[in-house]
Amino acid sequence: MNASDNPAHILLVGAGLTGALLSIFLAKRGFRVSVYEKRPDPCLYPTEEGRSINLALSHRGIRALKQVGLDEYILQHALPMRGRLLHSQGQDDRYVPYGKDDSYYINSISRSRLNSLLIEEARRYPLITFYFEHVCEGVDFEKNTVFLRHKPTEAQVIAKADVIMGVDGAGSAVRKQMQAQHNFEQSVDFLEHGYKELTIPPTASGDFAIRPDALHIWPRKSFMLIALPNVDKSFTCTLFLANEGPVSFNSLQSTEAVEDFFDTHFADVKTLMPQLSSEFLKNPVGLLGTLRCNPWYRPYNALLLGDAAHAIVPFYGQGMNASFEDCLVLDQCIETYGRAWAKVFERFQQLRKPNTDAIAALAIENFYEMRDGVTEEAFLRMKQLEHQLENTYPDYRSKYSMVTFSPEMSYAEAQRLGNLQNEWLLAFCRQQTNLSTVNLEEVYRALKTAVPVA
Numbered sequence: 404m405n406a407s408d409n410p411a412h413i414l415l416v417g418a419g420l421t422g423a424l425l426s427i428f429l430a431k432r433g434f435r436v437s438v439y440e441k442r443p444d445p446c447l448y449p450t451e452e453g454r455s456i457n458l459a460l461s462h463r464g465i466r467a468l469k470q471v472g473l474d475e476y477i478l479q480h481a482l483p484m485r486g487r488l489l490h491s492q493g494q495d496d497r498y499v500p501y502g503k504d505d506s507y508y509i510n511s512i513s514r515s516r517l518n519s520l521l522i523e524e525a526r527r528y529p530l531i532t533f534y535f536e537h538v539c540e541g542v543d544f545e546k547n548t549v550f551l552r553h554k555p556t557e558a559q560v561i562a563k564a565d566v567i568m569g570v571d572g573a574g575s576a577v578r579k580q581m582q583a584q585h586n587f588e589q590s591v592d593f594l595e596h597g598y599k600e601l602t603i604p605p606t607a608s609g610d611f612a613i614r615p616d617a618l619h620i621w622p623r624k625s626f627m628l629i630a631l632p633n634v635d636k637s638f639t640c641t642l643f644l645a646n647e648g649p650v651s652f653n654s655l656q657s658t659e660a661v662e663d664f665f666d667t668h669f670a671d672v673k674t675l676m677p678q679l680s681s682e683f684l685k686n687p688v689g690l691l692g693t694l695r696c697n698p699w700y701r702p703y704n705a706l707l708l709g710d711a712a713h714a715i716v717p718f719y720g721q722g723m724n725a726s727f728e729d730c731l732v733l734d735q736c737i738e739t740y741g742r743a744w745a746k747v748f749e750r751f752q753q754l755r756k757p758n759t760d761a762i763a764a765l766a767i768e769n770f771y772e773m774r775d776g777v778t779e780e781a782f783l784r785m786k787q788l789e790h791q792l793e794n795t796y797p798d799y800r801s802k803y804s805m806v807t808f809s810p811e812m813s814y815a816e817a818q819r820l821g822n823l824q825n826e827w828l829l830a831f832c833r834q835q836t837n838l839s840t841v842n843l844e845e846v847y848r849a850l851k852t853a854v855p856v857a
């Protein structure tokens with residue numbers, strides 16, 4: 404399709420990770436794109452505003468970036484993490500690789516850097532215009548009109564477009580307006596856990612304080628700490644903890660309480676966090692929830708994508724990756740149906756909703772696996788066995804690998820196959836306490852029979 408002679412005008416609300424990438428996909432198809440964002444331009448004023456500082460970018464996200472020619476460029480700003488390093492209490496640290504060899508890794512990248520890189524790249528397209536510090540306050544879908552407030556001047560701004568896309572995150576103002584439709588369904592399920600970010604700075608000699616090529620996990624049953632490396636050689640740690648209760652963010656309100664909690668549960672890592680208590684008491688607690696809604700569109704002129712349509716908990720590191728995959732799939736729908744928006748949107752939701760529902764469920768399951776499972780011996784044996792299977796049989800893929808490294812397999816299929824395979828393997832490893840006596844070929848054949856396509 405060539406829209407360049409009379410480019411349809413698409414208005415995006417939100418210049419976050421999804422909005423910035425989506426604008427590039429749309430401009431490449433020849434659409435005129437206006438992007439309205441409530442924050443100041445992150446290229447000029449980099450702020451984090453309490454959102455996660457770094458993210459794991461993996462194959463699904465990379466595939467979408469590749470489609471617009473940005474994969475290699477973006478990856479230059481990322482650090483590879485090739486496995487999980489488990490720091491369990493009272494045990495030796497255990498490294499669990501993500502895949503069969505070093506070519507399987509996920510990438511730690513700064514959220515604000517990634518956002519700025521995408522916006523800088525989008526600015527190269529004359530068809531894209533950004534309007535920062537514009538807050539969407541309402542939408543009149545009947546009149547294709549978005550009502551905004553320009554923050555510095557408090558002026559009311561009215562913008563019109565042929566199509567309106569809400570890429571304004573979990574608290575989407577565009578979605579709120581869609582809720583007024585009689586057939587709109589929405590649910591938000593919050594975890595009882597929230598999160599808080601903390602820092603492990605570089606050592607005095609300017610080096611990484613812990614191994615930089617891994618995602619570090621300190622699993623402690625009802626809570627856990629993780630750490631991802633940054634290019635400045637610091638680590639961003641995230642503590643996931645209950646919001647309320649005897650051991651909770653609510654109970655840790657003083658320096659003494661924080662110090663005591665870390666002395667008891669994270670003594671090894673505490674020594675690496677000189678600013679622990681001040682950071683802990685200063686940094687906000689973030690909420691974690693799963694948002695589901697339906698439909699994601701109005702037939703002829705409006706669509707939700709990214710977190711605005713399907714925010715998930717972060718335990719599979721897939722929220723942004725799924726949102727980038729949204730951009731790729733929407734692009735394919737436009738390729739097929741052109742400007743027949745009703746068809747484009749309908750097909751987009753048909754293709755995406757089962758998959759975003761699947762990754763939402765997988766992400767919640769992974770919370771419990773990371774928190775509890777990694778402390779169970781049978782689970783660790785299963786990981787070891789999976790590693791042997793991956794190394795020996797080229798067609799064997801772990802569930803993690805299906806979700807993270809296999810973008811050609813849908814999330815829904817990864818969920819179905821991965822869960823069947825894991826159930827079988829875990830049951831096997833609960834019975835087999837000594838893996839050195841196990842005949843791998845027999846395990847592989849039995850697994851193939853039990854879970855045929857694995």
Ligand SMILES: Cc1cc2nc3c(=O)[nH]c(=O)nc-3n(C[C@H](O)[C@H](O)[C@H](O)COP(=O)(O)OP(=O)(O)OC[C@H]3O[C@@H](n4cnc5c(N)ncnc54)[C@H](O)[C@@H]3O)c2cc1C
Pocket residue numbers: 416417418419420421422439440441442455457458459460537538539540570571572573574575576598641689708709710711717719720721722723724725726
């Ligand atoms: C702790 C944590 C860790 C995470 N880790 C990972 C990870 O490792 N890997 C991964 O893939 N994903 C991860 N995620 C998920 C990821 O952050 C989101 O999926 C991703 O940010 C979604 O991008 P988005 O652009 O759709 O939404 P957002 O990033 O929320 O962007 C929405 C944009 O819209 C703007 N906006 C909002 N309201 C308005 C309005 N009314 N008017 C104008 N503009 C507006 C916002 O300012 C923002 O810029 C994590 C999330 C959290 C909370």
